Amino acid sequence: MTAPPTxxxxxxxxxxxxxxxxxxxxxxxxxxxxRVIEETRNRVLQAVRDxxxxxxxxxxxxAAKRTNTIGAVIPxxxxxxxxRGLQAFQEELRLKGITLLVASSSYRAELxxxxxxxxxxxxxxxxxxxxxxxxxxxxxxxxxxxxxTLVAWVHDPNAPVPTIGFDNHSAMLDLARRVxxxxxxxxxxxxxxxxxxxxxxxxxxxxxxAMDEAGLDPDALSLVETAYGIDxxxxxxxxxxxxxxxxxxxxxxxxxxxxxxxxxxxxxxxDVPGDVSITGFDDIELAKVCSxxxxxxxxxxRQMGTRAARALISMVSEGTPGQGQRLDTxxxxxxxxxxxxx
Amino acid sequence: MTAPPTxxxxxxxxxxxxxxxxxxxxxxxxxxxxRVIEETRNRVLQAVRDxxxxxxxxxxxxAAKRTNTIGAVIPxxxxxxxxRGLQAFQEELRLKGITLLVASSSYRAELxxxxxxxxxxxxxxxxxxxxxxxxxxxxxxxxxxxxxTLVAWVHDPNAPVPTIGFDNHSAMLDLARRVxxxxxxxxxxxxxxxxxxxxxxxxxxxxxxAMDEAGLDPDALSLVETAYGIDxxxxxxxxxxxxxxxxxxxxxxxxxxxxxxxxxxxxxxxDVPGDVSITGFDDIELAKVCSxxxxxxxxxxRQMGTRAARALISMVSEGTPGQGQRLDTxxxxxxxxxxxxx
Numbered sequence: 001m002t003a004p005p006t007x008x009x010x011x012x013x014x015x016x017x018x019x020x021x022x023x024x025x026x027x028x029x030x031x032x033x034x035r036v037i038e039e040t041r042n043r044v045l046q047a048v049r050d051x052x053x054x055x056x057x058x059x060x061x062x063a064a065k066r067t068n069t070i071g072a073v074i075p076x077x078x079x080x081x082x083x084r085g086l087q088a089f090q091e092e093l094r095l096k097g098i099t100l101l102v103a104s105s106s107y108r109a110e111l112x113x114x115x116x117x118x119x120x121x122x123x124x125x126x127x128x129x130x131x132x133x134x135x136x137x138x139x140x141x142x143x144x145x146x147x148x149t150l151v152a153w154v155h156d157p158n159a160p161v162p163t164i165g166f167d168n169h170s171a172m173l174d175l176a177r178r179v180x181x182x183x184x185x186x187x188x189x190x191x192x193x194x195x196x197x198x199x200x201x202x203x204x205x206x207x208x209x210a211m212d213e214a215g216l217d218p219d220a221l222s223l224v225e226t227a228y229g230i231d232x233x234x235x236x237x238x239x240x241x242x243x244x245x246x247x248x249x250x251x252x253x254x255x256x257x258x259x260x261x262x263x264x265x266x267x268x269x270x271d272v273p274g275d276v277s278i279t280g281f282d283d284i285e286l287a288k289v290c291s292x293x294x295x296x297x298x299x300x301x302r303q304m305g306t307r308a309a310r311a312l313i314s315m316v317s318e319g320t321p322g323q324g325q326r327l328d329t330x331x332x333x334x335x336x337x338x339x340x341x342x
Numbered sequence: 343m344t345a346p347p348t349x350x351x352x353x354x355x356x357x358x359x360x361x362x363x364x365x366x367x368x369x370x371x372x373x374x375x376x377r378v379i380e381e382t383r384n385r386v387l388q389a390v391r392d393x394x395x396x397x398x399x400x401x402x403x404x405a406a407k408r409t410n411t412i413g414a415v416i417p418x419x420x421x422x423x424x425x426r427g428l429q430a431f432q433e434e435l436r437l438k439g440i441t442l443l444v445a446s447s448s449y450r451a452e453l454x455x456x457x458x459x460x461x462x463x464x465x466x467x468x469x470x471x472x473x474x475x476x477x478x479x480x481x482x483x484x485x486x487x488x489x490x491t492l493v494a495w496v497h498d499p500n501a502p503v504p505t506i507g508f509d510n511h512s513a514m515l516d517l518a519r520r521v522x523x524x525x526x527x528x529x530x531x532x533x534x535x536x537x538x539x540x541x542x543x544x545x546x547x548x549x550x551x552a553m554d555e556a557g558l559d560p561d562a563l564s565l566v567e568t569a570y571g572i573d574x575x576x577x578x579x580x581x582x583x584x585x586x587x588x589x590x591x592x593x594x595x596x597x598x599x600x601x602x603x604x605x606x607x608x609x610x611x612x613d614v615p616g617d618v619s620i621t622g623f624d625d626i627e628l629a630k631v632c633s634x635x636x637x638x639x640x641x642x643x644r645q646m647g648t649r650a651a652r653a654l655i656s657m658v659s660e661g662t663p664g665q666g667q668r669l670d671t672x673x674x675x676x677x678x679x680x681x682x683x684x
Contacts, residue, residue: 067464068460069460077419078425078429080420080422083420084420087419090446101413101443101444101464102446103442103443103444104428104444106429114441118410118441122411122464141391144394230630259627285628286631289605290631
């Protein structure tokens with residue numbers, strides 16, 4: 001497609017002129033189409049198409065001083081970790097005619113900040129972010145600009161914005177207690193980098209807490225930090241299995257790492273869970289598909305996305321401060337966890 | 343966070359005043375920071391932060407009449423089908439300081455159109471879309487607005503915009519020939535809905551073409567169309583296996599459907615590939631992780647994303663019409679395909 005000299009952006013008045021109706025009728029067609037007879041509506045919509053008029057930038061936005069756009073920044077689009085929750089979030093926005101624009105920060109704080117500023121500059125009515133930990137100056141910026149912001153994937157009543165999510169600490173604590181109850185004493189952990197990732201920090205701390213309450217030494221935890229990825233999980237698993245004492249269970253910070261660990265275990269000739277148990281976190285599709293199935297923590301992703309959307313919509317449209325919500329997780333037992341060999 | 347009355351959007355001049363420098367120095371700090379001494383740069387960046395100034399909306403955009411934002415619309419964020427290519431696309435944009443905003447259309451044409459119009463209204467400098475098939479009026483709109491647009495996931499020299507991708511027909515033809523060479527005569531196919539999905543149509547047509555050239559009746563193909571999803575793949579597989587003649591191989595339109603089919607095959611007590619072979623398309627992580635491994639078509643997702651980014655950047659920055667590119671795919675043989683039982 002060649003790019004000819006750009007035409008003037010068409011206005012509501014241009015649409016009205018072309019359709020032979022008043023601008024008020026065009027507005028009604030776009031905002032309350034049921035109140036316009038079909039023939040007129042069709043003529044107006046044809047004019048909208050002919051002129052390439054963008055209603056979002058026209059009547060609706062001017063009328064409400066809003067763009068009907070919500071921005072989201074998620075840490076990654078890979079591996080579907082955030083996809084299901086985000087999909088539910090978008091479906092709920094959709095019911096209100098709101099478009100979702102998403103940026104992906106590769107778990108990098110400085111990139112997230114840039115993306116947040118871009119979304120604000122591009123007119124986002126509100127923001128949806130993952131995890132509450134970020135530079136207070138950034139929260140200040142959003143506050144000064146009056147951009148309603150909501151955080152998901154954690155529940156933290158002390159965060160500067162409403163959070164809708166689960167308690168990462170108690171979610172992982174449940175799983176760690178179960179692992180220890182199965183008889184495991186030498187626990188390996190593969191975690192995302194804890195610095196700047198409040199979810200990862202809470203999950204590792206929970207495993208140490210479970211060890212402590214069972215009379216095990218929390219400092220004996222054998223920990224590797226790595227990026228979230230299947231290959232990274234595999235490499236970290238191999239490193240852990242060369243340490244002394246060799247762990248009898250490897251608890252992973254998410255399902256993606258765990259699936260990588262499971263693949264490498266097979267390649268190294270280990271039986272799972274006979275030689276070594278492996279656990280995950282999230283309960284994404286991968287956890288059900290791999291063999292044996294992955295014992296993990298089920299996170300109510302869709303519920304989280306839907307509730308976050310409803311809360312953010314009311315923050316944007318009613319100007320309310322918004323209310324955090326805590327959702328429950330549960331341990332899902334599948335074949336990858338068993339007692340250690342005597 | 344409460345939403346106080348919104349302050350006036352800070353300008354370049356506000357930043358200059360606060361930092362005690364000229365507006366030209368602020369521009370230099372934002373555009374060519376290497377040409378500004380560190381002390382000055384730090385003072386300016388501090389002022390940018392203090393005021394919550396968004397450089398994207400300020401000097402850079404005004405200077406170049408650009409926003410340094412590229413918009414993408416992908417059919418879905420679930421199941422990581424588009425994630426790897428999009429990640430590579432974003433990484434390449436990143437090198438040029440361009441922010442990517444993504445919308446997800448749930449494979450719905452009317453939603454895609456709305457998202458495209460929103461991205462244009464929000465000032466996207468260029469658009470990245472999946473598949474070439476869409477309402478010509480939409481291409482006209484983009485052309486009139488002078489928005490450089492590039493399509494990936496297909497290569498189609500006749501499309502109205504440059505396409506960077508692979509030939510879906512020849513990619514699936516390679517796999518279908520291999521399946522037939524293994525001795526399969528009763529072929530089941532699970533496809534996405536073909537209407538409005540040029541990739542799905544090309545893949546099904548290729549299987550029929552391979553049957554035809556092998557002297558099989560293309561109309562004997564046993565086809566189920568469904569949404570892309572693991573559960574949908576499972577249900578479609580079950581339906582296919584109840585038909586007469588029962589297929590000895592089920593070729594799936596993508597890996598997600600195939601993994602669903604594989605899971606249901608196990609539940610129904612079928613040995614894969616002893617009782618029935620299963621194939622996929624894409625070669626995403628799932629294909630390697632499932633057991634047996636999935637025979638599929640490897641798509642060079644990262645390469646596609648990187649090249650698409652480079653082409654679109656030059657379309658945007660140099661105003662060139664852009665050039666399509668065809669990438670090669672290859673069949674990856676894993677355990678899920680074998681000869682049918684005699």
